[in-house]
Amino acid sequence: MTTLTDILFWQAGFNTSVVLIGCTLLGASAGVVGCFAVLRQRSLVADAIGHATLPGVMLGYLLALVITGEGRRLPWLLGGAAVTGLLGVLAVQAIVATRRLREDAAIAAVLSIFFGVGVLLLSYIQTLSTPDRGGLTHFILGQTAAMSRTDALMIGVVGLAAMLVVIALAKELRLVAFDESLARAQGWPVLVLDVLLMAVITAVMVVAIQVVGMLLVVAMLIIPPAAARHWSDRFAPVVVLSGVLGGLAAYAGAAASAVGENIPIGAAIVLASGVAFALGLLLSPRRGVLLGAFRSARLRFVVRAQHRLRHLHASRHARPDGFIDRLLLAWLVRQGLARRTGSRYETTARGDEACDLAKRAARTWQSAVGLDQSVRLSPGADAVEHVLSREMIERLEQDLRSRRKTP
Amino acid sequence: MSAATFLTLDLAPMLTAACASASCAVLGSWLLLRRQSLLGDAISHSVLPGLVAAFVITQSREPAAMFLGGATAGIVAAMLVEVVRRAGRTDSGTAMGVVFSVSFALGVLMLKQVERSTAVDLDTDCVLYGDLSRIIWQPPAGHPHFSAEGLGAIPRELWASALVLACSITFSAAFFRRLALISFDPGLARSIGMPVATASVVLTMLVAAAVVSSFDAVGSIIVIAMLVAPPAAVRMYTDRLRTQLLLSGLLGLFVALTGYVLAGFGPRALGFEFALSPSGMIAAVSGMTLFAAILCSPRHGIIARRLRWLRVAADATREDIIAHLYRIDEGTIRDHSDRFIPHAGPLVRWIVQRRLRSEGLLTPTGQLSERGRARAAEIVRSHRLWESYLVQRAGLRADHVHDTAMQLEHLRAPGAGRLVPDAPAPDRDPHDKPIPPAP
Numbered sequence: 001m002t003t004l005t006d007i008l009f010w011q012a013g014f015n016t017s018v019v020l021i022g023c024t025l026l027g028a029s030a031g032v033v034g035c036f037a038v039l040r041q042r043s044l045v046a047d048a049i050g051h052a053t054l055p056g057v058m059l060g061y062l063l064a065l066v067i068t069g070e071g072r073r074l075p076w077l078l079g080g081a082a083v084t085g086l087l088g089v090l091a092v093q094a095i096v097a098t099r100r101l102r103e104d105a106a107i108a109a110v111l112s113i114f115f116g117v118g119v120l121l122l123s124y125i126q127t128l129s130t131p132d133r134g135g136l137t138h139f140i141l142g143q144t145a146a147m148s149r150t151d152a153l154m155i156g157v158v159g160l161a162a163m164l165v166v167i168a169l170a171k172e173l174r175l176v177a178f179d180e181s182l183a184r185a186q187g188w189p190v191l192v193l194d195v196l197l198m199a200v201i202t203a204v205m206v207v208a209i210q211v212v213g214m215l216l217v218v219a220m221l222i223i224p225p226a227a228a229r230h231w232s233d234r235f236a237p238v239v240v241l242s243g244v245l246g247g248l249a250a251y252a253g254a255a256a257s258a259v260g261e262n263i264p265i266g267a268a269i270v271l272a273s274g275v276a277f278a279l280g281l282l283l284s285p286r287r288g289v290l291l292g293a294f295r296s297a298r299l300r301f302v303v304r305a306q307h308r309l310r311h312l313h314a315s316r317h318a319r320p321d322g323f324i325d326r327l328l329l330a331w332l333v334r335q336g337l338a339r340r341t342g343s344r345y346e347t348t349a350r351g352d353e354a355c356d357l358a359k360r361a362a363r364t365w366q367s368a369v370g371l372d373q374s375v376r377l378s379p380g381a382d383a384v385e386h387v388l389s390r391e392m393i394e395r396l397e398q399d400l401r402s403r404r405k406t407p
Numbered sequence: 408m409s410a411a412t413f414l415t416l417d418l419a420p421m422l423t424a425a426c427a428s429a430s431c432a433v434l435g436s437w438l439l440l441r442r443q444s445l446l447g448d449a450i451s452h453s454v455l456p457g458l459v460a461a462f463v464i465t466q467s468r469e470p471a472a473m474f475l476g477g478a479t480a481g482i483v484a485a486m487l488v489e490v491v492r493r494a495g496r497t498d499s500g501t502a503m504g505v506v507f508s509v510s511f512a513l514g515v516l517m518l519k520q521v522e523r524s525t526a527v528d529l530d531t532d533c534v535l536y537g538d539l540s541r542i543i544w545q546p547p548a549g550h551p552h553f554s555a556e557g558l559g560a561i562p563r564e565l566w567a568s569a570l571v572l573a574c575s576i577t578f579s580a581a582f583f584r585r586l587a588l589i590s591f592d593p594g595l596a597r598s599i600g601m602p603v604a605t606a607s608v609v610l611t612m613l614v615a616a617a618v619v620s621s622f623d624a625v626g627s628i629i630v631i632a633m634l635v636a637p638p639a640a641v642r643m644y645t646d647r648l649r650t651q652l653l654l655s656g657l658l659g660l661f662v663a664l665t666g667y668v669l670a671g672f673g674p675r676a677l678g679f680e681f682a683l684s685p686s687g688m689i690a691a692v693s694g695m696t697l698f699a700a701i702l703c704s705p706r707h708g709i710i711a712r713r714l715r716w717l718r719v720a721a722d723a724t725r726e727d728i729i730a731h732l733y734r735i736d737e738g739t740i741r742d743h744s745d746r747f748i749p750h751a752g753p754l755v756r757w758i759v760q761r762r763l764r765s766e767g768l769l770t771p772t773g774q775l776s777e778r779g780r781a782r783a784a785e786i787v788r789s790h791r792l793w794e795s796y797l798v799q800r801a802g803l804r805a806d807h808v809h810d811t812a813m814q815l816e817h818l819r820a821p822g823a824g825r826l827v828p829d830a831p832a833p834d835r836d837p838h839d840k841p842i843p844p845a846p
Contacts, residue, residue, distance in 0.1 A: 051628070101439075101642060104443075105639050106639075108631050109697060111448075111628075112628060116625075116690015117687065117690065119684050119690065120670075120683055120684055120688055127681035215628065216515075219505075219508035219509070226501050262519045266512070266515070268512075271516065289495075
């Protein structure tokens with residue numbers, strides 16, 4: 001009985017290990033290539049390529065059947081997939097060239113129509129009595145059972161090659177993606193680079209469809225870059241991280257599929273990268289949801305504490321009123337703005353000074369926005385006084401004084 | 408095949424597919440005009456986990472439960488897209504791609520678990536190709552189809568998709584003006600107090616309902632073709648919103664009926680013993696209609712555009728040829744090569760020369776006739792006036808203006824003849840060649 005730990009630590013036999021390595025390489029490669037695809041805004045075109053490979057697989061099968069007498073020959077199937085995948089790209093471009101339909105409609109139309117034609121051909125193949133027609137549907141949703149060693153090797157090798165090509169041309173591709181007109185002006189062959197990128201994307205997708213299936217393959221290209229973007233805004237770190245995350249997700253998905261019952265490898269890989277994306281969304285130190293929630297909660301707390309301080313200042317002594325009030329007062333004490341005598345609280349000298357400053361801030365701010373003091377500001381405008389620094393208040397006051405002098 | 412077999416086995420699936428396709432086409436038109444075609448794509452992927460969950464809970468394919476599950480999943484996914492877009496500060500395309508592929512993956516995973524664990528009829532095949540053959544109209548024994556009992560046995564899937572069609576049509580017709588404004592100018596609509604957000608939520612829910620009702624007919628993927636292809640094909644023909652909606656709905660009906668009939672009866676009509684996938688055929692037929700529309704549309708089609716371009720090229724070539732002959736007669740050029748005649752390939756040039764002869768602008772020996780010379784003088788005058796203009800007014804160098812003037816000389820204003828620069832006409836151009844007088 002193989003367990004998850006056996007698989008994760010390469011103890012589950014040579015075959016499984018080769019499959020894991022192949023998938024990991026493919027995932028890493030898709031992550032790296034995907035960065036360029038997303039940056040060049042080709043990710044949705046890639047979705048169209050993925051779906052458009054179906055008729056190619058079926059035509060490849062039929063052709064191989066007619067010519068060699070045996071349909072399920074991988075080079076024929078993948079060759080057909082590449083051909084119709086690229087035909088899909090051309091179809092999208094032809095539709096957009098009419099200038100009547102936008103690219104999103106063209107992509108949606110091409111991917112679904114090509115896929116439908118593939119389904120039509122598949123339904124014809126199902127009526128033939130060839131023995132080897134069963135595995136064809138694996139190309140749509142990926143394989144549930146473990147793939148063969150040679151398949152895995154080929155996948156890994158193609159993935160690695162694609163990654164190397166993209167890394168070798170990283171500088172040029174990046175320039176074209178970020179500033180196409182500059183690249184053109186500097187004399188880079190933009191069209192050649194675009195075609196090359198499209199070819200690399202197609203190559204990765206065509207080998208990936210046997211693993212994850214053509215419906216989900218685009219996720220391997222777009223989710224790792226999106227997940228990596230949570231952690232950095234710089235290009236090189238995003239590419240590296242995207243490759244790492246893509247590799248890890250593929251590894252985890254392949255391992256889960258090898259150990260579990262009926263876990264399709266493609267869905268597992270996509271869900272694993274979805275988890276990576278969600279973690280980034282929650283935990284990222286710069287734009288993460290949790291950190292953002294924490295920051296805004298802290299700000300709200302400080303604002304309330306400042307209100308409490310002013311209240312305390314006005315009423316001199318006060319008893320705490322409830323749990324939150326106790327927290328607010330405790331915080332004020334820790335900041336040295338209030339002190340506790342017996343069960344009552346009062347402001348310290350520093351607290352009084354802070355209150356004066358806050359009053360000045362409110363007054364200055366109201367004058368600065370040109371409002372009469374009797375006008376009640378909206379709560380949002382009121383909140384501004386809590387974030388004004390002492391320097392800012394002094395500058396505003398000076399500004400206002402000089403303005404009064406010169407009518 | 409008897410009429411009763413047809414009624415039992417084929418009529419209900421055919422009508423279900425037709426209703427689903429028509430409602431998708433009507434709603435798809437709105438999506439297309441609102442530039443939201445990918446929303447249909449996203450919804451069709453993201454309803455899957457809801458469908459599977461509804462199926463697992465009720466252990467049936469009861470349309471009401473499927474609608475509830477699908478709509479819930481669709482709304483959850485739409486909200487997640489919003490969350491990811493706002494919180495993660497990603498663009499909406501990426502947010503959509505991440506959310507819908509992950510939820511589709513989740514649906515596939517759930518489906519694979521269900522497929523083996525229960526003896527049921529929901530599997531990945533019907534996600535991919537639809538499952539029309541399951542919908543049969545089987546009246547109770549001894550009752551004909553068109554009796555009270557027979558009509559009572561009409562499958563619920565057909566009612567469901569007919570209901571969705573009715574809702575889509577009612578929605579589009581009742582709120583036509585408001586929807587048009589909201590779709591074309593959301594900013595203005597919002598500023599005069601129209602419920603822009605509500606409209607988009609209702610549209611999204613209707614699309615989700617249409618996608619779920621199409622699930623039986625064509626599955627999760629080909630439904631995108633139903634949402635996009637008929638509206639896109641009609642878009643090639645018309646600029647009018649009413650026409651767009653009406654024709655899309657009709658084309659949707661046509662595509663589904665034709666696809667079903669071709670798949671079911673086409674091979675048999677040709678003498679084969681098999682039937683093809685109706686969903687695949689529906690997609691193929693809608694692909695063909697879209698292809699035909701893109702090729703043949705009288706104003707925006709590829710052929711029409713190509714012909715218009717050829718006509719312009721032929722007109723320009725005509726003028727280039729006689730102007731070239733004029734310059735040779737004038738002695739300003741000696742070269743007889745074709746590089747002085749841009750704009751057209753050899754075929755167009757040959758046709759144009761024949762026409763010039765038959766119109767009497769060229770003599771049979773290929774020389775300019777009297778009328779031809781007058782016409783050519785007009786063109787050369789325009790060319791040299793433009794050159795002067797470009798040098799004197801636009802400040803270009805004299806050796807840089809020829810190619811531009813080569814194009815400007817052909818300009819005509821509708822009803823006002825040839826356009827020449829509005830500047831005092833000199834006698835000679837910047838290359839010191841004489842400018843022919845105005846006719």
